[in-house]
Amino acid sequence: MKKINIVLVLAAASVLTVGFIQDKSKNKKEDNISGAVVGINIGNKAPELKFKNPQDVELSLSSLKGKIVLIDFWASWCGPCRMENPNVVEAYNKYNKAKFKTAKGFTVLSVSLDQNKQAWINAIAKDGLVWENHISDLGGWQSQAAAIYQVNSIPAPFLLDENGIVIAKGGESLRGPGLEMQLDKLLK
DSSP, rough: HHHHHHHHHHHHHHHHHHHHHHHHHOOOOOOEEEEOEEEETTBBBOOOOOOEOOOOEEEEGGGGGTTTEEEEEETTOOOHHHHHHHHHHHHHHHHHOOOOSOSSEEEEEEEEEOSSSSHHHHHHHTTTSSSSOBBOOSSSGGGGGHHTTTOOSSSSSEEEEESEEEEEESSSGTHHHHHHHHHHTTBO
């Protein structure tokens, strides 16, 4: 009887361990080229984003490789996002042509969680978001991009190095003066 109980306990422990290991790696993939883990944590290769801009032209995150990229999840209807936009514009204007240690400039990839295309376009113009990189699937909270990056509140910024590696994300570290402090660390 004791042998059967021991075997059952070992079998249950094995199943739990295998399940835990599989769950832990569920949201991470390995990048076939660099071998980096694809994910949204600091040190991960940022997942690809490929959606249409306001002119219905597809734009991909990978097309911005070589630059420091701020992925900025926002929406026209989001008050805190609209209040943060002047800080993002200021950082863009200050750093888009700056000399970085290893990158060829800085840019912003604005990812909108809007559902209304005209409201999105109007907010881009009104807030002076002068960079060219604006994308959305117009899915609102069901946006595929938000799901990929596990965004459940906005604004939600992610800062990537020139190789697309997440070097900072969310919180105060990328809002207000925090964004400029992060970018200053990367300058020549």
